[in-house]
Each structure stands twice: as structure tokens, then as C-alpha cells.
Amino acid sequence: MSDFAKIQSSPSGVAGTSHGTRSAARWLLSKIMGGIFVLWAVFTAIFFGLRMIPGDPAQAIMGGPGSQASAEALAAAREQYGLDQPLYVQYFAQLWRLVQGDLGTSYSLKSPVVEVLAELLPPTLILAGLALLVAWAMALVLAVLSTRSGAVGVALGSGLEIISAAVPHFWLASVLIMLFSTMLGWLPPVSTNTPAGLVLPIITLALPLAGFMGQVMRDSMAEAQRSAFALSARARGESETGVLLRHSLRHGALGGIALSGWALGSLLSGAVVVESIFARPGLGRSLLSAVTARDIPLVTGVALFSAAAYVLIMAFSDLAERLVDPRIGRS
Amino acid sequence: MTLARPLATKLFPIATALAAALVLAGCTPSGTTSDASSDPGSPVTGGNLVYASGDAEPSCLDPHVGGNYPQALVASQYLETLYTKDAEGKLIPWLAADSTVSDDGLTRTVSIRDGITFTDGTALDAAAVKANFEHLLDPKTASSTGYLALGKIASMKAVDASTLELKLKTPDNSLLESFSMPWVAIESPTALKRTQEENCAAPVGTGPFKVQSWKKQYSVQMVRNADYVLPVAGAAHAGPAYLDSITWRFIPEAATRYAALQAGEVDIIDNAQPDAIATAVKTSTIKHLDAPRPGASNRIELNSSKAPFNDEKVREAFIHAVNINASVDSLFFGSAKRSYSPLSSVEPLAYSEESLFNYDPTKAGTLLDAAGWSERDAQGYRVKNGVRLSLTFPVSTSQSIPAEQSLFEQIQATAKESGIEVQINLLDISSWYGELFTNSYNLVSAPYTKVGPGVLSILFHSDSTIPAPSGYFANLSQVKDPALDALLNTAGSTKDEAQRKDLYTQAQKKVLEGYYLLPLYDQQNHFLYSEKLKNVGATTAVASPIFFDTWLAN
Numbered sequence: 041m042s043d044f045a046k047i048q049s050s051p052s053g054v055a056g057t058s059h060g061t062r063s064a065a066r067w068l069l070s071k072i073m074g075g076i077f078v079l080w081a082v083f084t085a086i087f088f089g090l091r092m093i094p095g096d097p098a099q100a101i102m103g104g105p106g107s108q109a110s111a112e113a114l115a116a117a118r119e120q121y122g123l124d125q126p127l128y129v130q131y132f133a134q135l136w137r138l139v140q141g142d143l144g145t146s147y148s149l150k151s152p153v154v155e156v157l158a159e160l161l162p163p164t165l166i167l168a169g170l171a172l173l174v175a176w177a178m179a180l181v182l183a184v185l186s187t188r189s190g191a192v193g194v195a196l197g198s199g200l201e202i203i204s205a206a207v208p209h210f211w212l213a214s215v216l217i218m219l220f221s222t223m224l225g226w227l228p229p230v231s232t233n234t235p236a237g238l239v240l241p242i243i244t245l246a247l248p249l250a251g252f253m254g255q256v257m258r259d260s261m262a263e264a265q266r267s268a269f270a271l272s273a274r275a276r277g278e279s280e281t282g283v284l285l286r287h288s289l290r291h292g293a294l295g296g297i298a299l300s301g302w303a304l305g306s307l308l309s310g311a312v313v314v315e316s317i318f319a320r321p322g323l324g325r326s327l328l329s330a331v332t333a334r335d336i337p338l339v340t341g342v343a344l345f346s347a348a349a350y351v352l353i354m355a356f357s358d359l360a361e362r363l364v365d366p367r368i369g370r371s
Numbered sequence: 372m373t374l375a376r377p378l379a380t381k382l383f384p385i386a387t388a389l390a391a392a393l394v395l396a397g398c399t400p401s402g403t404t405s406d407a408s409s410d411p412g413s414p415v416t417g418g419n420l421v422y423a424s425g426d427a428e429p430s431c432l433d434p435h436v437g438g439n440y441p442q443a444l445v446a447s448q449y450l451e452t453l454y455t456k457d458a459e460g461k462l463i464p465w466l467a468a469d470s471t472v473s474d475d476g477l478t479r480t481v482s483i484r485d486g487i488t489f490t491d492g493t494a495l496d497a498a499a500v501k502a503n504f505e506h507l508l509d510p511k512t513a514s515s516t517g518y519l520a521l522g523k524i525a526s527m528k529a530v531d532a533s534t535l536e537l538k539l540k541t542p543d544n545s546l547l548e549s550f551s552m553p554w555v556a557i558e559s560p561t562a563l564k565r566t567q568e569e570n571c572a573a574p575v576g577t578g579p580f581k582v583q584s585w586k587k588q589y590s591v592q593m594v595r596n597a598d599y600v601l602p603v604a605g606a607a608h609a610g611p612a613y614l615d616s617i618t619w620r621f622i623p624e625a626a627t628r629y630a631a632l633q634a635g636e637v638d639i640i641d642n643a644q645p646d647a648i649a650t651a652v653k654t655s656t657i658k659h660l661d662a663p664r665p666g667a668s669n670r671i672e673l674n675s676s677k678a679p680f681n682d683e684k685v686r687e688a689f690i691h692a693v694n695i696n697a698s699v700d701s702l703f704f705g706s707a708k709r710s711y712s713p714l715s716s717v718e719p720l721a722y723s724e725e726s727l728f729n730y731d732p733t734k735a736g737t738l739l740d741a742a743g744w745s746e747r748d749a750q751g752y753r754v755k756n757g758v759r760l761s762l763t764f765p766v767s768t769s770q771s772i773p774a775e776q777s778l779f780e781q782i783q784a785t786a787k788e789s790g791i792e793v794q795i796n797l798l799d800i801s802s803w804y805g806e807l808f809t810n811s812y813n814l815v816s817a818p819y820t821k822v823g824p825g826v827l828s829i830l831f832h833s834d835s836t837i838p839a840p841s842g843y844f845a846n847l848s849q850v851k852d853p854a855l856d857a858l859l860n861t862a863g864s865t866k867d868e869a870q871r872k873d874l875y876t877q878a879q880k881k882v883l884e885g886y887y888l889l890p891l892y893d894q895q896n897h898f899l900y901s902e903k904l905k906n907v908g909a910t911t912a913v914a915s916p917i918f919f920d921t922w923l924a925n
Binding site for chain 1: 423427428430431510511512513514515518567568571586587588589620621622623624626627628630631633634636637769799800801804
């Protein structure tokens with residue numbers, strides 16, 4: 041529907057509601073279609089990508105490195121998993137199963153991929169969720185403190201943020217283990233089910249993220265501090281801290297919210313490294329071992345799940361922005 | 372997200388090195404080294420041992436299915452074998468009582484021990500062993516290692532409750548050695564009748580422990596078998612194990628694993644890296660178990676099927692051009708001993724010939740000149756007919772530990788001095804197999820674990836150059852020598868132990884003197900454990916530890 045038609049069909053405010061509903065429906069439809077396209081593209085890329093790498097999936101099914109599978113055993117494995125079919129047959133057969141919600145059976149874990157995902161999702165979500173909260177807290181504290189303490193504080197805070205944002209997870213994890221487990225003996229180096237076992241993995245994931253978010257937040261806050269409403273608040277006699285906490289902080293937080301969708305994506309990829317180093321069960325570690333073992337169904341499953349989660353999160357943050365700021369979507 | 376793997380693979384060693392440096396800097400012990408031979412005291416019953424494995428988590432806890440080393444490690448706690456090896460490396464019966472072979476070598480009779488039950492109450496008898504062999508030979512089981520080991524069996528019959536008769540296709544004097552491998556361990560036939568999924572989750576054996584639960588990606592929990600009656604000959608005590616239970620954890624990162632041991636989170640770790648071993652042996656709180664694996668030594672194979680290594684002179688020149696010993700000492704911190712044999716030093720029939728492998732760049736130069744590689748290009752590499760003397764060396768990052776990869780770089784550097792270019796390609800395991808299948812390599816290093824000198828036939832018989840349908844072939848140096856084949860054939864079938872030894876020695880001489888391989892060291896198998904853990908050291912025939920005699924001091 042063109043803008044011209046929209047104007048024609050909504051001469052009054054009443055008709056505007058039905059226009060809004062239709063617009064929302066169209067928005068939803070475009071999101072769903074876009075999401076389906078993304079999932080199909082991810083599936084196709086993974087399907088052909090994994091097969092272009094040399095090596096025999098049947099060998100992977102048979103225990104992979106170190107085991108010399110017999111011809112009979114390999115043939116049986118090929119037949120069982122349909123690997124003896126031509127590639128295009130395998131592709132469409134898998135695509136059809138996928139449409140029906142069947143992600144197949146993991147080669148390496150010998151159980152349905154859906155079950156594996158259901159089992160490994162909660163530990164990863166707990167880790168990523170807590171890391172996001174901690175990153176938020178760290179970023180807010182850093183942004184507020186550094187903004188309050190003037191130019192030197194900003195420079196210092198900014199420097200700290202850049203350093204923490206640039207630190208790779210595996211390096212941070214190794215240093216944290218050395219410091220807090222080996223030298224000080226305060227925290228376990230492997231992730232156990234106790235709260236203490238979660239501390240190092242959470243810090244490892246949260247610190248680089250806090251660096252990114254702190255940067256964005258402080259920029260938004262600094263902008264707000266210079267704005268007209270901050271000036272008028274000061275004119276009303278608000279203290280500098282009051283202006284910062286009551287007014288500018290919200291703007292800073294908005295900058296952080298916009299980043300949270302991206303943040304969750306980066307947390308999922310960070311989980312690959314962190315879960316491996318801290319020997320914690322989860323989606324990221326299973327992806328790493330699945331890629332190593334050429335476990336095509338599991339790699340496909342994890343990738344599709346991540347893509348779906350990303351599509352959903354982006355849709356939600358888009359929706360949230362439209363709700364918070366009515367100007368978006370009207371123009 | 373798949374990009375994360377190569378990145379992580381590249382960067383893990385750096386992180387590990389940094390971590391090691393920090394340990395060395397911050398935690399140097401104060402020089403109090405305890406006496407390793409001190410009396411462990413009187414055994415304590417009870418406690419939970421936490422084992423941290425660095426290997427990939429097995430997809431199935433039944434080593435019949437597939438059959439790799441990580442499976443053997445964990446299964447050694449709950450499954451037992453018909454034969455095993457004593458502390459001196461002598462083959463001894465375990466679940467079997469005895470075995471005889473007919474004069475023509477084609478009928479093997481195995482008598483099974485009486486009075487043994489599996490942990491599900493099923494009795495061990497000849498029919499149970501037969502059911503296990505049938506399970507291994509069934510293509511649906513998808514056994515690879517165990518299947519190969521039993522390949523010569525044509526038919527079998529349980530003559531009575533304690534006697535199993537095997538008819539062989541051809542004589543096989545390594546059958547009893549094969550029976551000692553955990554991949555051919557004996558499981559409850561009742562349990563084997565379950566679905567493969569159920570049996571993979573909790574195989575049932577006769578061992579001192581039994582599988583209680585398996586939380587994937589986290590741990591396998593095992594509890595003591597209270598009715599255990601059959602410790603292997605030479606065990607320190609009788610009756611059930613001292614430990615109440617074992618938690619078998621999977622901690623893939625080497626630095627984390629070692630940190631977990633230092634922090635007391637775990638009691639023993641496998642795949643201990645050379646730097647960690649070097650640090651640990653200086654402490655009084657961590658002990659070291661060095662258990663080289665049987666079968667082949669770790670070696671670099673020289674692909675003789677194509678240029679330039681189809682010329683024996685070039686193979687010999689390469690071997691004299693590379694300087695190995697100093698690098699092995701420095702990179703492995705003294706934890707690996709240089710080998711000059713195709714076989715592991717734990718194999719009684721291993722034959723070494725050190726004099727062939729001296730570092731002699733002058734001799735290498737003379738040989739290369741004589742082979743026509745006398746010109747040099749702008750980079751200083753040798754050239755013949757306009758082609759550079761260049762060797763492709765695919766390296767599996769999951770099979771070669773960082774220290775070994777560094778050793779290969781040292782080899783590359785010393786070969787360059789003699790004008791030989793070595794191109795090292797670090798690859799993940801599937802891509803590495805791909806290079807092998809397409810014969811796109813001049814040098815390659817591949818481990819092979821098997822009990823007994825029969826591994827020589829697998830690695831050097833011309834039959835092993837014929838790829839299986841998967842593309843896999845074990846004879847990676849691609850030596851095809853009818854005289855060698857004849858030696859290996861007779862060595863594998865003779866009933867005369869002295870002749871067997873003589874023939875296998877001749878076969879080893881042949882491959883060493885033909886410069887088909889460059890032996891490096893035994894297949895490394897290092898464990899580090901807390902000094903609280905007493906009586907560690909008993910292993911199966913494939914050098915996987917058994918914790919029957921082990922206890923945790925308070």
C-alpha cells in the first residue's frame with residue numbers, strides 16, 4: 041500500500057486505527073517472511089558448506105579420529121543416515137523434514153537434535169542472561185561514574201571500556217583462572233553447578249560486553265547532558281548528579297537497550313569459547329564439538345536455533361523501539 | 372558462528388602458553404619435593420574420585436561401538452577383557468582361564484573362568500563371550516577397532532558352558548593380544564540385547580565399578596561394584612574397590628584441566644601437556660604417571676608413492692637433514708624420549724636402530740646432489756628440472772598437541788637449511804583425512820594404538836595401501852614390498868614364538884632401513900594426579916588406568 045493510498049483511506053482519526061492494524065499486520069508478515077528466508081539461507085549455507093569440506097561424514101558417525109571403520113560398518117552408517125543418496129535428494133529430504141519440525145538425529149550424541157537443544161539451551165541461557173545483567177550493571181556504573189567525574193573521568197572510563205571490549209574471551213578466561221583459582225584459590229576453575237562456579241564464566245562474558253555497552257551508554261548520556269532539557273533541569277535547581285540520574289541516565293539506558301539484541305548474539309558466540317574453557321555444558325560447547333566431529337545435524341540444529349533466536353530478538357527490539365518511540369514506522 | 376573454531380584453535384595455544392607462564396612466574400614451589408617411593412600408608416575405603424578427561428566425550432560408552440581411545444579410558448573402569456598384560460608386559464588371562472590353538476592354527480579354543488557374574492546378575496560363560504563377538508561382528512553395531520581385531524574369525528561355537536571354539540579363516544597369532552584390548556571387552560549379553568541407545572548410555576560389565584548415570588557434556592558417574600571378585604593377577608588387594616565412586620568429567624581445555632587439578636576440583640587429569648608436567652614434577656602435591664600407549668610409535672611417515680619420496684635417496688636425505696633430538700628435549704621438557712623404532716617401547720618385540728637417524732646435513736646434501744636436486748632457487752631451496760624440492764605436511768590439530776606442532780616447525784626450519792621446503796598445513800581432523808584420501812601429502816604423522824607387533828602388518832603391508840570404501844588406508848608411507856609382505860604374513864601366522872620375534876625384527880629393519888618413516892617418540896599418555904590419590908599406576912593392555920587398587924587419603 042502506497043503512502044498516497046494510506047492518506048486516502050484514513051481521512052479521519054477513527055479510520056486511522058484500522059490503518060494501524062493493517063500496518064502492524066504487514067509489519068508482522070514482513071518479519072515472518074524475512075525470518076523464514078533467513079532460516080532457509082542459513083540451512084542451505086550450512087548444508088553445502090559442511091559438505092564442501094573434505095572428509096567423510098560416515099567416518100564421523102563411526103567414531104571419527106582414531107577408529108578405523110570397516111567397509112560394512114561405513115556402508116551401514118551411510119544407509120542409516122541417508123548419506124548414500126545424491127546430494128540434492130539429501131538436501132530436499134532434509135529441508136522437508138525441517139519444515140515438519142524434525143531436525144534429525146545427532147551423529148555424535150545419537151539422540152534427536154531437538155532433545156539435545158532442549159537439554160543444552162537452559163545452561164547457556166542462564167549463563168548468557170546473567171552475563172547480560174552483569175554487563176548492564178557494570179556498564180551503567182562505569183558510565184555514570186566516569187561522566188560525573190568530568191573530562192579525566194570520561195577519558196579514563198573510555199580507556200577502560202576500550203580495553204575490556206578488545207579483550208578476547210579465551211585470554212580473559214585464562215587470566216581469570218590463573219588469578220582467582222590457581223593463585224588466590226577463591227573460585228573453581230571449572231564451572232560447577234554451584235553459584236561460585238558461575239562467577240568466572242559470567243565475568244569472562246560480561247566484561248568485554250560491558251566495554252561496548254558502556255561506550256554507547258556514555259555517549260548517549262553525554263549527549264543528553266548537553267541537551268535543552270538538561271539545561272532547564274539545571275535551571276530548576278537540580279544538582280548535577282540529579283540531572284545525571286533522573287534525566288540523562290534514561291537516555292544512556294536507551295542506548296544500551298538498542299544494543300541488547302546484538303549483545304545476546306555476541307553472548308551466544310562467546311559461549312562457544314567460554315563453555316569450552318570452563319568445561320560447562322551448553323549450546324556453544326556442543327557447537328564446537330559438533331563442528332569438530334562433522335556432526336552435520338547438530339551443527340545445523342544449533343545454527344538454525346541461533347538464527348531463529350536472533351531473528352526473534354531483532355523483531356522484538358524493533359517492536360520495542362516502535363512502541364517507545366512512535367515516530368519510528370510513521371515516516 | 373562456525374568461524375569461532377579456527378580462531379579458537381589458533382588462539383588456545385597462546386592462551387595456554389600465557390597461562391603456563393603465569394603459573395611458572397607465580398607459583399614456583401619452594402623446592403620441597405617429596406619422595407615418590409614413600410610408603411602410601413594403609414588403604415582407606417570410601418570417597419569419590421574425580422577424573423578429568425581432555426579427550427572428546429565419547430558418543431557411546433560401549434567401546435564395541437566405534438572404538439576409540441577415549442572410550443577405552445572410561446570403559447576400563449566397568450568392563451574387563453579376556454586377556455590383559457601384567458606389569459612386565461606379559462600377556463596373561465583375565466576373564467579367560469586359558470586358551471589353546473590347533474596345530475594348523477585354524478582352531479582357537481578359549482576356556483572361560485567360572486563363577487563370574489556381570490553387574491546385572493547375568494553369568495559369564497562361553498555363550499556370553501560368543502554373544503559379545505557376534506555383537507562386534509554385526510555391521511549394525513558399527514564397530515571399527517573391535518571388528519578389525521576379530522576379522523580372522525570365520526565361525527564360533529560354545530562347546531559347553533566354559534569352552535568357546537573359534538574357527539579362523541587364516542592363522543592369527545595376535546588374537547590373544549587383540550582380546551586384551553578394551554574395544555573387545557566382554558559385556559553382559561542380557562544388556563547387549565537392549566537397544567543400542569540404552570546400551571551406549573550404560574554398558575554392563577564385570578569391572579570394579581558400574582555406570583550409574585551419564586550427563587552429556589558434563590560427566591559419567593560410576594559406583595563401586597560391591598560384588599566384585601576378580602582382580603587381575605598382580606593386584607594389591609582382593610574384594611571390591613576401595614573407592615565408593617568415580618566422577619568422570621570432560622574438561623577439554625588443557626590449562627583449565629590443570630588448574631582444576633591444582634585447585635583440588637579434580638583428583639587426576641589425562642592428556643597432561645609437557646609444560647604442565649614440567650611444573651608439576653617440581654611440586655610435592657601433584658604426581659605424574661607416564662604410560663606410553665602400545666602399538667606404533669609416534670612417527671612421521673614418508674609417502675613413497677610419489678615424487679620426491681619415490682626416490683629412496685631423497686627419503687634418506689630428508690631424515691639426515693632434520694634435527695629432532697634437541698627439539699624433543701626442549702619442547703617436551705624431557706617428558707618424551709626419542710624413539711628409533713616403528714613400535715612403541717612397551718612392545719616387547721620393538722626393534723630400534725638409532726644409527727640410521729643421525730642429524731647429518733652434509734650427508735643429506737651429498738645425497739640430494741646425487742639424486743639430481745643440486746640447483747638452488749632464489750629462496751635457497753633445491754630445484755630439479757625447474758621444480759622446487761617441496762614437501763606437503765598436513766598436520767591434524769586434534770591429534771598433534773601444541774608441543775608436537777612446534778616440533779614439526781623445528782623440522783621445517785632445519786630442513787630448510789638443507790634446501791628442502793616443508794609446507795605445514797594445520798587442519799581439523801576431517802580435512803586432514805581428506806588430504807590423506809587424495810594422496811595430497813609427502814609427510815604425515817598418524818597415531819595407531821593396538822596391542823602387539825601385529826600393528827606392523829596394518830601399517831606396512833601392501834594390502835593396507837588399498838583404500839577402504841571410506842578412503843582410509845593405514846599404510847601411509849605406502850611401502851609396497853613383496854619381501855616385506857611375505858615377512859609380515861609369516862610373522863602373523865607362525866606358532867613359533869622365536870620365529871615370530873625374528874620375522875618381526877626383520878620387518879622392522881626393512882622399513883627403517885628403507886627410510887619409510889622417521890620415529891619420534893612413544894605415543895604420549897601422561898596423567899597428573901593429586902598426591903592424596905594413592906596406588907595409581909595399574910593399567911590395561913592399552914595403558915588406560917584402572918582404579919581398583921587406588922584410594923583417596925584423608
